[in-house]
Amino acid sequence: MMYKEINFILNGENVNLQVSPDEILLEVLREKLGVKSPKCGCNKGDCGTCTVILNGKTVRSCLVLAIEVDNQEIVTLEGLMGNGLTPLQESFLKNNSFQCGFCAPGIILSATELLGRNSKPEKKEIQEAIAGNLCRCSGYSPIIDAIIDLTN
Amino acid sequence: MEVSKYVGKSTVRIDGKVKISGAAKFVDDLDFGADLLFAAVVESKYAHAIINSIDTSEAEKFPGVVKVVTGKEFPFRFGLYMHDRYIFAQDRVRFVGEQIAAVIARTPDAAKKAAQLVNVSYTELPNVLNVQDALKNDTFLIHPELGNYQHVPWFFPKPETNISHLRKVRKGDTNKAFKEADFVFEDTYTVPRYAHCAIEVHGTIGLFDNSERLTVWTASQSPYTQRHLFAEALAPLGLTHKDVRVITPFVGGGFGGKAGVSMEIIGAALATTVKGRPVKVLWTRAQEFYNTYQRQGLTCRIKVGVNKDGGIIAMDNTLYWDAGAYVEYGANVVNAAGLSASGPYNIPNVKIDSYCVYTNLPPGGPYRGFGYSEFLFGLESHMNEIAKNLNIDPVEFRRKNAIREGDILNYGGKMNPNGLIEAIDKVAEAIEWGKKEYSDDPNKAIGKGIALFWKAPAMPPNASSSAFLKFNEDASLNIMISGMEIGQGLLTVMAQIAADVLSVSPDKIRVETPDTDRNPYEWQTVASHVTWSCGRAVERAAIDAREQIFDLIERALDKDRTSLYLENECVKSRKEPGFSLPLRDFIINGIMKEDGTFRGGPVIGRGMFMPEFSSALSDPETSQGGKPNVHYTVGASAVKIEVDRQTGKMRIPKAVLAIDVGRALNPNLIKGQITGGLLQGIATVLYEDMRFDEKGKLLNASFSDYKIPTALDIPDEIISIIIETPQPDGPSGARGMGEHTMIPAAPMIANAVEDALGIRIKSMPITAEKIALTMVKEKKIDLINI
Amino acid sequence: MSEIQLDYAKPKLLNEALDIISKSINPYILAGGTDLIDMIKEGLVQPDMIIDLKGIEQFHQLSFKNDALFIGAGVTFSELIESKIIKEHFPVISELSRTVASLGIRNRATLVGNICSAVPCMDSGPLLVAYDALIMTVGPKGERSVPAEKWFIGSRKTAIEKGEIVIGISISSPGKHGSCFVKLGRYEGEDLAQVNLIILALKNYIFKVSFGSVAPVPVRAKKIEQLINGKVITTSLIEEACKLIEKEISPITDIRATKEYRMHMAKIMFERGLNAAVSRLNGSGPEYGKNLL
Numbered sequence A: 001m002m003y004k005e006i007n008f009i010l011n012g013e014n015v016n017l018q019v020s021p022d023e024i025l026l027e028v029l030r031e032k033l034g035v036k037s038p039k040c041g042c043n044k045g046d047c048g049t050c051t052v053i054l055n056g057k058t059v060r061s062c063l064v065l066a067i068e069v070d071n072q073e074i075v076t077l078e079g080l081m082g083n084g085l086t087p088l089q090e091s092f093l094k095n096n097s098f099q100c101g102f103c104a105p106g107i108i109l110s111a112t113e114l115l116g117r118n119s120k121p122e123k124k125e126i127q128e129a130i131a132g133n134l135c136r137c138s139g140y141s142p143i144i145d146a147i148i149d150l151t152n
Numbered sequence B: 001m002e003v004s005k006y007v008g009k010s011t012v013r014i015d016g017k018v019k020i021s022g023a024a025k026f027v028d029d030l031d032f033g034a035d036l037l038f039a040a041v042v043e044s045k046y047a048h049a050i051i052n053s054i055d056t057s058e059a060e061k062f063p064g065v066v067k068v069v070t071g072k073e074f075p076f077r078f079g080l081y082m083h084d085r086y087i088f089a090q091d092r093v094r095f096v097g098e099q100i101a102a103v104i105a106r107t108p109d110a111a112k113k114a115a116q117l118v119n120v121s122y123t124e125l126p127n128v129l130n131v132q133d134a135l136k137n138d139t140f141l142i143h144p145e146l147g148n149y150q151h152v153p154w155f156f157p158k159p160e161t162n163i164s165h166l167r168k169v170r171k172g173d174t175n176k177a178f179k180e181a182d183f184v185f186e187d188t189y190t191v192p193r194y195a196h197c198a199i200e201v202h203g204t205i206g207l208f209d210n211s212e213r214l215t216v217w218t219a220s221q222s223p224y225t226q227r228h229l230f231a232e233a234l235a236p237l238g239l240t241h242k243d244v245r246v247i248t249p250f251v252g253g254g255f256g257g258k259a260g261v262s263m264e265i266i267g268a269a270l271a272t273t274v275k276g277r278p279v280k281v282l283w284t285r286a287q288e289f290y291n292t293y294q295r296q297g298l299t300c301r302i303k304v305g306v307n308k309d310g311g312i313i314a315m316d317n318t319l320y321w322d323a324g325a326y327v328e329y330g331a332n333v334v335n336a337a338g339l340s341a342s343g344p345y346n347i348p349n350v351k352i353d354s355y356c357v358y359t360n361l362p363p364g365g366p367y368r369g370f371g372y373s374e375f376l377f378g379l380e381s382h383m384n385e386i387a388k389n390l391n392i393d394p395v396e397f398r399r400k401n402a403i404r405e406g407d408i409l410n411y412g413g414k415m416n417p418n419g420l421i422e423a424i425d426k427v428a429e430a431i432e433w434g435k436k437e438y439s440d441d442p443n444k445a446i447g448k449g450i451a452l453f454w455k456a457p458a459m460p461p462n463a464s465s466s467a468f469l470k471f472n473e474d475a476s477l478n479i480m481i482s483g484m485e486i487g488q489g490l491l492t493v494m495a496q497i498a499a500d501v502l503s504v505s506p507d508k509i510r511v512e513t514p515d516t517d518r519n520p521y522e523w524q525t526v527a528s529h530v531t532w533s534c535g536r537a538v539e540r541a542a543i544d545a546r547e548q549i550f551d552l553i554e555r556a557l558d559k560d561r562t563s564l565y566l567e568n569e570c571v572k573s574r575k576e577p578g579f580s581l582p583l584r585d586f587i588i589n590g591i592m593k594e595d596g597t598f599r600g601g602p603v604i605g606r607g608m609f610m611p612e613f614s615s616a617l618s619d620p621e622t623s624q625g626g627k628p629n630v631h632y633t634v635g636a637s638a639v640k641i642e643v644d645r646q647t648g649k650m651r652i653p654k655a656v657l658a659i660d661v662g663r664a665l666n667p668n669l670i671k672g673q674i675t676g677g678l679l680q681g682i683a684t685v686l687y688e689d690m691r692f693d694e695k696g697k698l699l700n701a702s703f704s705d706y707k708i709p710t711a712l713d714i715p716d717e718i719i720s721i722i723i724e725t726p727q728p729d730g731p732s733g734a735r736g737m738g739e740h741t742m743i744p745a746a747p748m749i750a751n752a753v754e755d756a757l758g759i760r761i762k763s764m765p766i767t768a769e770k771i772a773l774t775m776v777k778e779k780k781i782d783l784i785n786i
Numbered sequence C: 001m002s003e004i005q006l007d008y009a010k011p012k013l014l015n016e017a018l019d020i021i022s023k024s025i026n027p028y029i030l031a032g033g034t035d036l037i038d039m040i041k042e043g044l045v046q047p048d049m050i051i052d053l054k055g056i057e058q059f060h061q062l063s064f065k066n067d068a069l070f071i072g073a074g075v076t077f078s079e080l081i082e083s084k085i086i087k088e089h090f091p092v093i094s095e096l097s098r099t100v101a102s103l104g105i106r107n108r109a110t111l112v113g114n115i116c117s118a119v120p121c122m123d124s125g126p127l128l129v130a131y132d133a134l135i136m137t138v139g140p141k142g143e144r145s146v147p148a149e150k151w152f153i154g155s156r157k158t159a160i161e162k163g164e165i166v167i168g169i170s171i172s173s174p175g176k177h178g179s180c181f182v183k184l185g186r187y188e189g190e191d192l193a194q195v196n197l198i199i200l201a202l203k204n205y206i207f208k209v210s211f212g213s214v215a216p217v218p219v220r221a222k223k224i225e226q227l228i229n230g231k232v233i234t235t236s237l238i239e240e241a242c243k244l245i246e247k248e249i250s251p252i253t254d255i256r257a258t259k260e261y262r263m264h265m266a267k268i269m270f271e272r273g274l275n276a277a278v279s280r281l282n283g284s285g286p287e288y289g290k291n292l293l
């Protein structure tokens, strides 16, 4: 396998890495860079647990080649928390929004993207924004409520 | 009794921050260093076949492969309640996807590719894919050696058949009662198989180190059961319990799917073949669907005798469970459901036959609800039909027949205190029962449905919990239990319980996830029993610590022991208002006497709970005699749906669930269970189900085609109603409620569909398609052109 | 087993891309990657070269000039949803795009990628067919523009030729029109269409109707168009049209739905979609994006 060098910004830091063209971003983040908040719930784009923010937009890192992010910028949950929990996370905490928490990193990123676009989303917009992030535990309402709480 | 300061409050989860910050580590997040190996399994292509030979030579040559392991190396049977399975298939495979061999390699990719090079030669046998076929006289036996299998005393297998267990209940005289009944109603209802779909897949890492100690990291609800089964299954290799250690970090959802032992045994066994190197087995999402426990399918034939006034006098319920290829756990679902399949009703004459039937489909097993969701679909649908036929309001009918405290249960015991009637009334009120509503959209109809539910923990009579509790210098504390946090909020509630006893606020309490070397015994985190059982253990551990504190104060400071109490992390005395000694001043380092010597030392509490009143011994022909169930949690649920007559599509404007939790230790977490459980239940009735082809292969082993609800698929409003009729033996009166929230969903929706459209659908799921095509078939809609 | 050496290139110029393609044995184009990467993982394709088109600026073009809409091959569904041009001139494209998968996919997946994969349940196929869109390609033999109806040849088969790249889609505006996209899924969350349908209502009651997921390729329902063109929509006309649906489409039974339900729903979707498109033409009707099912 041939390796290529890539440079990208991960959570504000420059990363320089050798990857082969078929390496998947999710695996590179988790296995080569030790960034474990993106999870692998399905490995085929169906569950959203692998969500990361690529140039300001959420993507499924299980469907992104690592080599594609050369010269791009990636933010994961680890990178959101410069000074402790964000207000969104505080709201999730207060609302006991998550149960097992496996879906939390992905949902927090999706909600963060939404709030970046629209600081006062309607319930329906919130539902649409996180519809790609499956959660089997919560029934979603405690998650949606926390986002609404925050924007009020 | 002192008023509780922490119990009963909607405390923020003590594990909230670790999960929300991404700091929580799940099993696949753990690092094992550069010598970590990866395993991929070779799976059966056939639902039923003899294995003639396994050729591993090509796979062994594949670059990166360390070892190929087959069933030859582990020729032992094992299982939880019945020893009917193997680590790897021996001479026979019994479902598509069954593990036959494994390739251990340096990379996941090499393992996967090499696994494809293992050549298995099979002779196909006839497939037995449903209970009807499995029960035919001339059927093919899936387990010809059933008669030799070791099992718990409360199972009754029928050798030379595919019936691995039959639970019979006989109460009163049903024959006579049916003759006397004014009306008899009989019907058949069917429920397909379902998948748990925890978002985290199963994974395990085993390490058999050079000192021959086996450590297994798992995503599990049952670390101790796993340790026990690993030790038992691998005993021929010389392992004993002390040599086996199971560590379970946070778990990304369980729902029963991570109870017992499923694929984890593979990791444990493989580790013993590559001594000194950790080996990881991680299921893919597809394997998650076809090679872990599935919720069993059910066909139930129910017959009910009633009097004109609406009193139920007899029930005959025959349950045929499609239990799959191995029933070591699933047979207990059949057993538990069999004991309770009359539902929360007071019926004097009951006959139940609950058949656990082997089929060539993946193994059935525990799933949130443990059989109750399945039989309640038929039972609660049927109750509505009876009420309708008798021209009695379905709520009134249920109210009249609902079980009450002291009523005689199917196995002879008495029903525990409960608020079922209150639940029915509150739910009816919240859903505005009796008020007919109409949609603004002429294509749509509004319907309401109700269902009652009950469920008891299904556990061996000696299932127990234990807890250690240790103080730190600053009077914060760590509690060690092996009850598993699987999302339900166990850690928080345990902290609340200890907090009340010790006057230390829950945010100063850390509750550790299990490591069987450090944390004491817990049977399993299943059956909605840990709040109750582990809660009692923690309570006792806290009391133990408190008593040690009082002992010390009495001994070192000469205080009257009986007047001591704890408040705000201080020891105080009712007799001496001025006395207040902070725990942190002595809890580790003791109390200094005048001569400079110390009394005391680190305070460590221990607690244990076993329901000593429970017994599984009873007459196999009638189930009379024992006390298999420690208590029932009951409730009622109702729903309002708006359904499109033409498309069958449905919206749920409102769902209500009332449950008697004994005592709400943390109301917000209970609400969380209701919200999540209801949605999981609603999905089973509206769109989920597992589909197999005629060769027994699962067709929808992915989220693309096994649809679980998204944030767009939730009811508009959920009303949670908490009822508190204390459970005398529960911590602060609490009883379990986690599973219960999903079990009434299917029948209440079926009943609402009937109310809205006048059609009775007797098979799950009730998809939009099924509704629309039934409407067409029954000519209930006048459609363009049809 | 011979391992194929995989290479990756991200050219900045179209010619560069064509050049790389011509030199590769089994090149695959990567735009959103949501389909391709899954296929690579599953071992369904084994490219020796992946050409990432995201570096070519013109592929990101989304413009409306001289009454023609151009959607570059790199334009994502999210960009389509957010675009003012789309909202103003082709709101149905946004209505459709909002039903495609979920946000994290729409942020990467492209409409062109959708019609290049050309799975029968794709959402974009019927859209292009109804609008008589042109698929613009460039390859060794130069540029081509292929009418949408000729583009789809079979399940996962298109008229693309060896060495070609799709540059984008061109759609001429049919003038002021009402439109409606209706999609049948198993629930509200993302799903692959069991039936989808687009209806355009142009002035003078001229209609364009196209179904998807009911045949290997999108179906342009010409018989229905002929029947209803120029007529005032009445219940009996719809009934007559529904009879024709049975002739126009040939749904199959699969894990997602039976052919009976697909047929049944196709009729209901047609009725509701037609009414919505007509009322939207007249300035009323349901908001774009409202689910009619």
Ligand code: FES
Residues within 6 Å of the ligand: A039, A040, A041, A042, A043, A044, A045, A046, A047, A048, A049, A050, A051, A060, A061, A062, A063
């Ligand atoms: S792991 Fe990427 S979407 Fe599921």
Ligand code: FES
Residues within 6 Å of the ligand: A098, A099, A100, A101, A102, A103, A104, A134, A135, A136, A137, A138, B199, B252, B253, B487
């Ligand atoms: S909290 Fe468990 S999956 Fe969302």
